[in-house]
Amino acid sequence: MLRAVPTPASEQRPRRSFPEMVAAIYEDPRVGHESRELLLAVAYAVDLAKREPDVSPLQVARRKLGVEPGRRARYDRLVADDAPRYKPPHDVEAQSGYCDAPRLRPYQPRPYTPREKPSLPAAIPLRPLPPTIVHVDPGYTPPRDWRTEDGVCGATAHLRVIEKAPRTGWVTAHWFCRRHQVHADRVTEQLRAHNEQAPEPVPNTGGLLPCYFKADWARVYQHYRPQWTPPHYGLSADDWPVFDDATPRPTRHSRLRVLSGASHDLPEAQ
């Protein structure tokens, strides 16, 4: 049976009321719209369980979040997405990129010469078009224009060399085309020692449920994401090292206890 029990006094932090908890979730810059939906549902269910002791908070949250197309419980996917882990950038998992190696021959732009067709009538001058507006997803970076970058090959590349950051263990992909195979081998060799010494990557996604609620989250995450293993840096996103000093860390707060260590607190997967 899931039961909300008071946070122990040893927590040294003042407990938050339900409205304060909701406000903290809304103000947390790490919380995206889907995580917010999950955290608010669990906060509501934990608050409900204070007045109705027989209610199991995670079951209530799961019911409230409903089902998605395909009859999968929305809660199951949101919890699986909140599993703390390192998510590499898109280009690391891409099939191809643009060659980073120095150009073999310098780029020489050729001026455009309009085709001459004397038989056609003279073109009618049109009014100037408005400036182009390009709509892109947040976080989109345009592909590099190798012509403006001095001496970069820029050809479509399929050889990928991974570089791991020495402090965070986060990976960056360097791409090389087939003509730069030798260059790619040299870079691989240069990075080998660095990559071997790099630490396990610091998680960069998930881990928000443990920031707000106390429970055996490792078991819950394992249930909804079977391949998942707990990161070395801890489950809570509050505990992960931050190397970027420009990003302010959200203030820590008390956590509500959700589970009391019972055995059948995980709903059956659908």
Ligand SMILES: [Zn+2]
């Ligand atoms: Zn190249």
